[in-house]
Amino acid sequence: MAVSQNGWPVNPPRSSRTVPGTNVRIVVADGPAGDVLMYVLSQFDKRVEDLDQGADDWGYANRPIRGGTATSNHASATAADANATRHPLGKRGTFTGPQVAEIHRILSEVDNVVRWGGDYSGRADEMHFEINAPHSRVAAVATRLNGGGNPSPPDSGSGGRATLKRGSSGADVALVQRFLGLKADGIFGTDTESAVKRYQSRQGITADGIVGPATWARITSGLGGAVPGTGGGTPTPTPPGATLKRGSQGPAVTTLQRRLNAWYPAYSHLTADGIYGAGTESVVKEFQRRAGLVADGIAGPRTLAALKL
Ligand SMILES: [Zn+2]
Incomplete structure (x- = not known):
């Protein structure tokens, strides 16, 4: 052969x-x-x-x-x-x-x-x-x-994701970790479990620490950056130039996300959805650390200036 x-x-x-x-x-x-x-x-x-x-x-x-x-x-x-x-x-x-x-x-x-x-x-x-x-x-x-189970079929697509829990590993675990602002090592341990529970309770779903269909649906909808207490009503977009932080929404956040992705491709792979969630906060912190700024995850005047925004 x-x-x-x-x-x-x-x-x-x-x-x-x-x-x-x-x-x-x-x-x-x-x-x-x-x-x-x-x-x-x-x-x-x-x-x-x-x-x-x-x-x-x-x-x-x-x-x-x-x-x-x-x-x-x-x-x-x-x-x-x-x-x-x-x-x-x-x-x-x-x-x-x-x-x-x-x-x-x-x-x-x-x-x-x-x-x-x-x-x-x-x-x-x-x-x-x-x-x-x-x-x-x-x-x-x-x-x-593949989490010790059956190998994934060719092209499983984005729907029908496997349930993830303590002990799972792989690309989907890393995806969840990035989404939650954790180190994306692809291994579902106790830290990931705790972060999933916190996210679930913020989302008002059963906080069992298991990423099943309901949790996946929220994560893949991208709502998840989702912010405690924004339930109901249309959020007010944050005006340009204003401090951006967890919970901010609108075009200024999209611009920030695009700038981070374009300038720092080594660590910024945000969805430019205009929602300042855990992922955006985590990338802003990383940028701040590397830029010698206070790493608080809040894009205030100094951080925005350093990004020429
Ligand atoms: Zn080659």
Whole structure:
């Protein structure tokens, strides 16, 4: 059986899947290799750089390694290229130091069964991620990411998300954590559980710490930034130039969110929905810490000035 450079069979059963949290679809191998690549790409999108820019994210391709004779891992559908045009083959330094650190954190979350082309000792390929471990190790990681249950079907889409609770792990857990302003390590532990309970009680639903359909519905509706005590009535938009904080709404918040995303793609991946919720507060705090401002999560005159707003 023909194999690619990493020992995985070429032209395997494969599917087009949507990278969770994006509109990007790429073809990857069915089974654990594809599951793990999807996790890495979704975390890349959330924590390193937006994938939804340009149609330059690639998976399966039956070809030799460019400029080489070995069969590319793209031929076994166990490799993916992220934002290829921004990270051209052979070029080093296309990511910032913090972005590189975040990439390595993501890979450590999958027990380094995925290798990044930026870590090649020879010709760099910073767009490129590939499975670099045998099936048994990759399967173990995929099982953990899938919460120990059945592997996710190809392209499960955004609806019908699995219930998450203490002990769950994976991309959806990281999504919930980001939403709640927690460290997005993808592992549902006691801190995540407590934060989910607090969120649920603010939302007036059963505070059981389990992210089931009702909690998912609120989170995916994006209302969730949702602010204690805004129930009822249309919120008054915050005027431009005014201090923005948790609970603020309107175009000034959208502008702030867009500015943070555009200028700080390494850590800001906010939905520009004009609602200043936990996620926006958390990114503002991160910005303030890095800018040497008081990290209170409130975008007052100094913070807005530092963002040229
Ligand atoms: Zn590649």
